[in-house]
Amino acid sequence: MCRIGAIKSNEYVHPSKALLLMRSQQKGHDNSGFAMVMQDLGGIFENYKDLPTLSMACTDEGIKLAEDILHKIGFIRVMQWSPDVHPAPELTIEPMPHYVFEVFQYPKSYKHATKEEKEELLVNTRLKLRKELEKVEAGFVYSFWPDVVTLKEIGDPQDIGTYFNLWEENNDFTAKIITAQCRQNTNYDIVRYAAHPFFLQGYTVLVNGENTFYEKNKNFQKKLHKGYIGFESDSQCFLYSLHYIKNVLKWPLIYYKHTITPLPFDEIEHRDDKEILLKIKASLAHLEINGPNTIIGVLPDGTMYTCCDSKKLRPVVVGQTDDTISITSEVTGINEILPDRDWEKDIYPHEREMVVVNNDLKVERWQQ
């Protein structure tokens, strides 16, 4: 089982907070790994917000392959950072030889390119890198996007933290949004790509759950967008649906909930927007989810949200202070990182609710 967590703050936050958030929930996950996506970066990445950052874990060959590909396309590296690693025999971790976080300048030919063209280039490049590295088993390419870094590893989350020295707070490696999860295996196999959070074109999603409509979702999504690949985890479908609703169809976020957990017909019947909801329910029937699920997502603009399956079969809680909001599976996690908050303001979203946090940390509760 998974436990998921997210922190969104006015201030830059160090990943140790995310480790802390997840540690007390460890009885609920199996400690098989640690994965996190950091967005709206501070520290050494703060001055490169508009430039794409590549997050990759790979072998020597992988580095070379990736650099060749990027060079050929015309990307120019402007900054490179690798975390200091602290190997020790007692640590439970299966590290990759290299963890690469590199910031690139767009190719010269993209000087006058539109935002959409640049985004298209980044997605295509990441997919190409992933494909080429996969072919020779030379590593994993997690994200290639401005102001985003991703780290995923197999092992005990506590030890992974120690290995990357993430327990020790500093100002170099921080972000205003961190999403994290401490389980690396799927029900089937241990695959790095299967670890949440999943990321595509500015959208991040992590899920605690079992998507029993995985096959339906997958069959449908495979044809929708070139970025909808992998499907190593049934939870990737939640990211692809979010991306499809927001990025491809350009529908308002509320329709994400209407798509994945449509209202029952009895309820739709009494709504003013009945016609719209029925059309969505029919047209996107294959994006409906089922089974127990809690989702936390982040949009490219930094908006964070959480919602559940239509029967609320998985827990989630939102806790807040003036400068930080945390969404996570169990309140124990929030108690660790926000011990002084007013817990009476904690939100336990119900099955028809979306809790949405904007960049001013304003929390809205949308009823489906």
Next chain:
Amino acid sequence: MATIKVNKLSRDDLPWQLDYNSDRCTMCGRCVASCPFNAIEAGVEKRRKITSSDVTPNPKANFLTVPIIKQVVDCAYSCRGCGICEKVCPNTAIKPVRNEDERFAIKYRGILADPYKRGGRSNLNTEGRTLDKIKIGRISQMTDPSLDAQRHTFDMLAPLGRILPPEQIPFEVQDGELKLAKKIPPVRWVYPIILGDMSIGALSWRMWEAIAIATAYLNQEIGLPIRMCTGEGGIPVRLLRSEHLKYMILQIASGHFGWNRIINAMPEMVEDPAGILIKIGQGAKPGDGGLLQSKKVARHIQEIRGVPKADLLSPPNHQGLYSIEESVQKMFLSFNAAFKFRVPVAIKVAASATSVSVYNNLLRDPYNIVGGFFLDGISGGTGAAHEISLDHTGHPAVSKLRDCYLAAVHQGKQGQIPLWAAGGLGMTGNLAADAFKMYSLGANGVFTGKLILQLAGCVGNDSGKCNACNTGLCPVGICTQNPVLVKRLDIDKVAENIVNYFLAVNHEFKKLMAPIGNSSLPVGRSDALVSVDKSVADRLKIQYAC
């Protein structure tokens, strides 16, 4: 040695033989009076009985003439095994028994140059049912919990109508909300089982009415939005003008029977029909048209259809000036237009090796005129068809339904033309299980006919019992227009049985959805299925289990 007439039809040639016990028979005559086929008659037999009344044995032979019931040995009046005689006999003195060594199919052709049977069911069920080799094998446990069939709510409706992909829906965002900029094809959400298309004509008016009553009751009292398809042959004008029309899917087939009345009634309709179903083919007699033999064309049928008493044949295909495609296309457009694009128009075809091509063509049609693909398999029934057609042509529905679904998946068009499947569903008594497996294989819904007849008291089966649907002599008043036979049917009881059956089905659906953890229909969720037969598993692309 005695001579015999070996070429004459004899009792041991017949598929059904009478098992009669004259000791128990009181000669009340009920069996003879109730046999619609005149396959039994009263007669006499000579008996020799030895008695001795002296103190010492002194046997005497007494010859008696005993009245008995005997079987008629005649091609035209052969016993069909319906068992009505057994049902009415107060003393269990009589019943038909299957004759395993019969030669009727050969003899009949030899004598009358005609097949012995027209209509009913396919009687060559030698292969075993595919659906019985499939189990719902993916059970939710532990981290993905099962639901509670009693406590949780379940959404179980299926679309009827053309579904547009989201990018084709003319949505506009206004103040953070989607608005529909213009009208798009209608979609109706209905119960995922349609009561299958059997016409007034094929059915007795009482049987048809009973289904209509059950449909209305299920909708209005139980809240199950179940729809009934009329079959080709029109419907009573009174119903066309009533609010109950909204529960009816009007069928049009190549004979266009009954459409005159329907079109004339349009200005007076207070409700739209639930849909229009254009029948191109039927699973039980693919490539063959409809047939209502003149013996069933009673006065009220002549009235509704506007025809004289004659064999009523629907041609094998829809006639057009230029081509079949053109005529079907025109039909779709006309019906869409006739109801001002408010009523979904669907198509029914016989499952065939070519079904995927047909489905693909419809999926790619840019005008979005087809609102449902009804696929009918070989195990369906029919009021009348040539025996050769019924028993030897056709295609099973299960793999073809799966093929069509996967063809749509391949193009990313699944769900755009809802798939409805039929043909032998519920044959073993459990429609919910069969339907559920079909949904998981990709069907949005199913339709059922024979099962409804079974519920009404049809005594036939798929092993050659009764199957006299074409004769106009249905012994239980279901498939006949003979007023005496029709009277045997208790309309209210039939409606009640249908309603009760669907209450059970509705509950059984929940009992299947709950363990796989789904609160809405698992259309296309074939990962929920396993097959205990490797070849079935491979063919349907589901997990093999042993």
